[in-house]
Amino acid sequence: MEWGFIGGTGFCTVDDAGEPQAVETPYGQAVVYPVEMGGQQVAFLPRHGTKHGIPPHLINYRANIWALRELGVRRVLATASVGSLNANMQPGEYVVLTQFLDFTKGRPSTFFQEGGEVVHPDMTEPYCTALRQQLVHGAAELGRWLHPAGTYVCTEGPRFETAAEVTMFSQLGGDVVGMTGVPEAVLAREAGLCYATLAVVTNWAAAVGGAPLTHEEVSTEMARQIAAVKQVFREVVCQGQQGGCSCRRVTEDDG
Numbered sequence: 138m139e140w141g142f143i144g145g146t147g148f149c150t151v152d153d154a155g156e157p158q159a160v161e162t163p164y165g166q167a168v169v170y171p172v173e174m175g176g177q178q179v180a181f182l183p184r185h186g187t188k189h190g191i192p193p194h195l196i197n198y199r200a201n202i203w204a205l206r207e208l209g210v211r212r213v214l215a216t217a218s219v220g221s222l223n224a225n226m227q228p229g230e231y232v233v234l235t236q237f238l239d240f241t242k243g244r245p246s247t248f249f250q251e252g253g254e255v256v257h258p259d260m261t262e263p264y265c266t267a268l269r270q271q272l273v274h275g276a277a278e279l280g281r282w283l284h285p286a287g288t289y290v291c292t293e294g295p296r297f298e299t300a301a302e303v304t305m306f307s308q309l310g311g312d313v314v315g316m317t318g319v320p321e322a323v324l325a326r327e328a329g330l331c332y333a334t335l336a337v338v339t340n341w342a343a344a345v346g347g348a349p350l351t352h353e354e355v356s357t358e359m360a361r362q363i364a365a366v367k368q369v370f371r372e373v374v375c376q377g378q379q380g381g382c383s384c385r386r387v388t389e390d391d392g
Contacts, residue, residue: 138171138177138178138179138180138208138209138210139177139209139210139211139212140174140177140179140180140210140211140212140213140214140374141179141180141181141182141205141208141210141212141213141214141330142172142174142179142180142181142182142213142214142215142370143182143184143201143213143214143215143216143321144181144182144183144184144215144216145184145185145215145216145217145218145317145359146185146189146218146339146355146356146359147216147218147337147355147356147358147359147360147362147363148183148216148359148363148366149183149185149186149187149188149189151170151172151181151367153172153173154170154171154172154181155170155171155172156170156171157169157170158170158171158208160203160204160207160208162199162200162203162204162207163203164197164199164200164203164245165197165200166200167182167197167200167201167203167204167205168182168183169181169182169204169205169208170182170183174367174370174371174374175371175372175373175374175375176374176375177374179374180205180208180210182201182204182205184196184201184215184317184321192294192295193293193294193295193316193317194241194243194244194293194294194295194316196317198244198245198246198320198321198324199245199248199320199324201321202321202324202325202328202330203248203328205328205330206328206329206330210330211330211331212265212268212330212331212332212378213325213330213331213332213333214268214272214333214334214335214370214373214374215321215332215333215334215335216334216335216336216337216366217234217289217315217317217318217334217335217336217337218315218336218337218339218355218358218359219232219289219313219314219315219336219337219338219339220297220298220313220314220315220338220339220340220341220342220343220345221312221313221338221340221341221342221345222290222303222306222307222311222312222313222314222342222345223287223307223312223313224345225284226284226287226312226313226338227338228338228339228340228341228358229337229338229358229361229362230283230284230337230338231276231281231283231284231335231336231337231338231362231366231369232283232284232286232287232312232313232335232336232337232338233264233269233272233273233283233284233285233286233287233333233334233335233336234264234269234287234288234289234313234318234333234334234335234336235262235264235269235286235287235288236263236264236287236288236289237263237288237289237290237291237318237319237322238288238289238290238291238306238309238310238311239291239319240290240291240292240293240306241291241292241293241319241320242293243293244293244319244320245320246319246320246323246324247320247323247324247327248324248327248328249327258323258326258327259383260323260326263322263323263326264322264332264333264334265331265332265333265382265384266380266382267331267378267379267380267381267382268331268332268333268373268382269285269333270379270380271333271373271376271379271380272333272335272369272373273285274376274379275369275370275372275373275376276369276372278372279365279368279369279372281365281368281369283335284312287312287313287336288310288311288312288313289311289312289313289314289315289318289334289336290306290309290311290313290314290315291314291315291316291317291318291319292314292315292316293316294316294317295316297343298314298342298343299343300343300344302343303342303343303344303345304344306342313336313338313342314342315336318334322334325384326384329384329385330384331382331384331385332384335366335369335370337358337359337362337366339354339355339358339359340354340355340358
């Protein structure tokens with residue numbers, strides 16, 4: 138399986154998924170489901186589990202990414218439900234993520250452990266430039282407009298952000314906020330995988346929309362978008378690899 142699909146909130150199951158495959162990794166077990174998409178078999182991995190029972194700060198990101206690579210996956214498309222900090226990015230719209238700001242705290246965030254090789258992966262472009270363009274093109278082919286760039290703020294969770302935090306994130310240049318994008322993107326880069334995220338704006342961030350935040354509104358909006366997002370991903374998989382990138386050249390000698 139060359140393609141992987143990581144489903145976030147609202148994408149915990151896929152109707153035509155095959156039997157689960159448990160993959161043992163040095164970091165624990167990850168469960169992956171084969172799914173037919175665009176004429177190819179794709180490895181579907183529900184980030185929160187099939188019953189959305191794993192909160193953002195307890196997801197085994199290292200096992201998930203390691204398992205995908207172990208299965209031969211080289212290109213990963215991910216979904217993310219996000220709150221908007223940007224008045225131009227409204228609920229129901231899509232954003233192709235281009236940068237992130239990391240405000241996580243206690244998550245294991247690297248495969249490079251103490252006692253091993255000292256490496257410094259380049260994260261200038263944290264999301265695969267080729268896959269990002271394919272998402273934009275795939276959406277256009279389906280007549281679906283999206284924001285081609287956006288900066289994602291990742292918080293620890295599971296709580297939502299305070300109004301003051303949202304103000305700070307906005308002042309720092311954040312466009313949308315979520316809880317799962319890091320270290321997932323970092324580990325994908327360390328593993329040499331092409332990785333891109335299609336974010337779905339499900340709500341306004343704290344104090345932006347003037348109403349208290351609830352998980353229900355996030356899940357409800359994502360449910361509305363499932364079919365369309367799957368169509369975009371299917372279009373990308375049908376395209377195959379388009380253009381080059383440097384995702385597999387992830388480390389440099391510390392020298």
